[in-house]
Amino acid sequence: MSEDFNMTMRKFLKQVGVTSQQAIEDAMRTAGSDATAGKDFSAKMVLTIDGLEVEHIVTGTIKGRD
Template sequence: MNEDELNISIRKFLKMVGVNSQREIEHAVARAVREGTITGTETLPARMTLEIAGLRLKAEFDGEIRLEPGAAP
């Protein structure tokens, strides 16, 4: 195994996930505000699941997306 190649590959994957996830969240928030589903002041619980079948890895990460500073859940 080449440690440098592994590290580069992981970083590229995480960058792609981060950029695309941010875009998807921004579009979903804009759509929900436009449709009146949310007001745009909420704090929304969020969960990300990372799966790599070949490693039998399934890791879940919980957090929140705040739409305003100090927003309530």
């Protein structure tokens, strides 16, 4: 794969990671510790790429703040 491809893919994935973490942290803060303490939350990330017919789903669990 080309250097441009690698660079743009890494930049996109970094943006996804950083902005997703911020969104999760904001949601946890907004919900408050009483609503999140000791709870597990199911999470799902869906990646679609127009023109490539890609749909990639990642699921996991995020533990609430104590």
